[in-house]
Every structure is written in C-alpha cells, then in structure tokens.
Amino acid sequence: MRRNKQLGWSDVTPKSQWMNRRHLMVGTAAALIASPGLLRAEAAPSIYSTDEEPNTFEDLSTYNNFYEFGTGKEDPAYYASALTTDPWSIVIDGLVDKPGTYDLADVIKDQPIEERIYRFRCVEAWSAVVPWQGFELSGLLNRVGVQPGAKYVYFETLVRPEEMPGQQSTFIEWPYREGLRLDEAMNPLTILATGLYGEDMPNQNGAPIRLVVPWKYGFKSIKSIVRISLVAEQPQTTWNMLQPSEYGFYSNVNPTVDHPRWSQASERRIGSGLFGGRIDTLMFNGYEEQVASLYAGQDLAKDF
Ligand SMILES: Nc1nc2c(c(=O)[nH]1)N[C@H]1C(S)=C(S)[C@@H](COP(=O)(O)O)O[C@H]1N2
Ligand SMILES: [Mo]
Numbered sequence: 001m002r003r004n005k006q007l008g009w010s011d012v013t014p015k016s017q018w019m020n021r022r023h024l025m026v027g028t029a030a031a032l033i034a035s036p037g038l039l040r041a042e043a044a045p046s047i048y049s050t051d052e053e054p055n056t057f058e059d060l061s062t063y064n065n066f067y068e069f070g071t072g073k074e075d076p077a078y079y080a081s082a083l084t085t086d087p088w089s090i091v092i093d094g095l096v097d098k099p100g101t102y103d104l105a106d107v108i109k110d111q112p113i114e115e116r117i118y119r120f121r122c123v124e125a126w127s128a129v130v131p132w133q134g135f136e137l138s139g140l141l142n143r144v145g146v147q148p149g150a151k152y153v154y155f156e157t158l159v160r161p162e163e164m165p166g167q168q169s170t171f172i173e174w175p176y177r178e179g180l181r182l183d184e185a186m187n188p189l190t191i192l193a194t195g196l197y198g199e200d201m202p203n204q205n206g207a208p209i210r211l212v213v214p215w216k217y218g219f220k221s222i223k224s225i226v227r228i229s230l231v232a233e234q235p236q237t238t239w240n241m242l243q244p245s246e247y248g249f250y251s252n253v254n255p256t257v258d259h260p261r262w263s264q265a266s267e268r269r270i271g272s273g274l275f276g277g278r279i280d281t282l283m284f285n286g287y288e289e290q291v292a293s294l295y296a297g298q299d300l301a302k303d304f
Contacts, residue, residue: 006133006195007113048189049117050286054129059271061202065122066223067172068157068164069204075166076204083163083224085208094154094229097145104208108194110143111135115198116191116212121253121285123217123239127267132212133195138186141230146182150230153185154178155211155222172238178222179235179249180213183294189214189287192225215287217251248304252295253285257304 066076088104113135120128141153157176161167167174184190193212194201201207206223213220219239229235239247246260255265266278284291295303 006198006200007115008198046114046116049115050119050129052117052119052129054117054131055269055271057197057199060128060130060196061204063270064204065124065218066166066204066206068166068174068176068224070166079165080203080207083158083160083203083207085203085224088208088226090209090225091227092140092144092229093227094231095147095150096230097147099144107140107192107209108135111139111192113194116193118189118212118214119285119287120212120214120218120221121267121281123219123247123251123259123264125262125264125267125281126270127279127281128270130212131197132191132193133198134191134193134212136188137190137192137211138188140192140228141185146230149232151182152231152234153180153182154227154229154231154235155225156227157222158224158226171242173241175226176222176238177236178211178220179237180220181234181294182230184213184291187291187294189290215253215284215291217253219247220251250295250300250303252291252300252304253281254283254300254304255281256283257301 062077063073064076065073066080069076069079086104089101090104090107091101092107093099113133115131115133117129117131120130137153155178157174158164159167159175180190191212192209193206194209196202196205201210203224206221206225209225210223211221211225234249237247237249239251240249253264258264265281267281268278269276282288
C-alpha cells in the first residue's frame, strides 16, 4: 500500500543533472524548462549526491538481495509484495533517553527527507547508483537522546515467516542483524531511506524503512528495520556470524583488501548489459573524503 508520494525525483534534481540525463530528454528542452518540476528542482539538490547516471527503477527493484524472501536475485521482487508494511513500528531501546515503541510516522516526524543519489556497492562485486529518499540517522538518534555509554548502534529486521518465505530456511539465524560504530551512525552520509525514485520504498528494497551506508558493502544496509538499539559493545551482525573470516564488522568498501574468494578491485554496474565491462572500485566506494578520518590509525586489512 502506498502511504503517500515521497519527495519527487524532479523536485530536487538540479538542472545540470536533468539536462545530462538522456532518458529524461523525451520532450523538447523548452518543455523541460517550462515544467514546474524544474523550478522546484533548483531549490534543494543534495551536496551528498553523485552526478553519475542512476540505474533505472526497473534495475533497482528487480535485482535484489533480501534473504528473507529467498536467495535468488529475483526472489525479493517476486515474493515481497506479500509483506504488510502498514502498520509498522520500531523499538528504539538500550542506552537512550527516550526508549519506546515508535510508530513509523513518529520515527520520521520532523526529519527532513531529501533525495540522495548514492553509489551502492555489494560485496559480490556488483554496484548501482540509487536515487534514495531519506533522512540522516543522526537526526533520529539525537531526537531519542544517545546516552554517554553508547558506543554502537544495533539494528534488526522484521521476523515474520508467514510473509517472508526465506525465513523458513535457517541458514541465517533470524532476525537479520547489523551494526555500526556510533561515529559511523552519526556521519551525515548515513541515512534511513523511506523511498526510491520519489515513490515509497518498494518492499523488495526494504520497505518501509531501511538503512543506507554508502561507503560500506551493501549487506550493512539492513532492510525493513524493526529495532534500533544503542549499545556499549560491538554487536553481533548476520554476515559476521555466518562467516567471520569473510565478512568483518566494518565491511568498508576497499579495493585493496580482497574477499578471500574473489577480488574487490573492480565491479560490474547492474543494468550495464553484457558489454558494460568492469569499472574500478573506489576506496570507501568513492566517499573517502567524507569518511576516511573515521578510521585514522586503524589497520583496514585487519579491521576489514
Ligand atoms: N534484512 C535484510 N537486509 C539486507 C539484506 C538481506 O538479505 N536482509 N541484504 C543486504 C545486501 S547483501 C544487499 S547488497 C542490499 C541490497 O539492497 P537493494 O536490494 O536495495 O539493492 O541489502 C542488504 N540488506
Ligand atoms: Mo550484498
């Protein structure tokens, strides 16, 4: 069910990006200039957006990892429509001033939702460019009041096997869980996303609300969140629990530290077709300037 239309693609896309996008050049330039969308467009482009060409909505909503719906890339698009996302509440607990069970509307209340066009890099060496709508996680954490002892943020996804057929398999110990160090969680690049391409988040992409941490491998960006806990110790996370030698807690995109079974030096952009070729993977997925200082003094081959 669609709650409401999110901040639209055309609402926040700067003119230069519009003019560069071949797939939007369907009308004449004059028609674009005359459209009200373009006038609003000049109001609020995000300084955090890449100017790379986003993948299509079709690419982004039909090639997914969401193991609660199966392990195949097409399983989420096929099965996730059965997921009930309204009503939705999130438990926020642990070392916070205002713990509680918050209705989704209350979680997003007063948070400035904006469009962020982010690079996205899966640990399986494919990548995408995604126009998310979302707000900074720090805004929510500040609102609930992080207590001094909190050092990490822990997240859980919904467990509802009746609607999530992949949860009948037990190779993952449900719930899917993830975590960030508090400074990572507070970084302005870290968002809770509620939409894609100006529409409410498709279920297969993590409706109604999911994390997006663009400098880390995709599995850190946990979907369909029902719990956020502020904790003192580094939390257990799904992929680290499954195979700690392959998936570290940090999981920062790093082309110089290979996965034990494959290289991380390059990636395939989804939707680029058979002849798209591979592109070089960038340190911290291209967000080095914004996040490298978080890891000053850490050995990233050890803290992978
Ligand atoms: N709950 C949950 N979150 C998840 C996953 C999952 O299986 N379950 N897969 C992760 C992985 S491996 C990736 S690459 C991204 C994929 O996000 P996308 O489908 O929006 O591209 O979601 C991440 N979040
Ligand atoms: Mo992934």
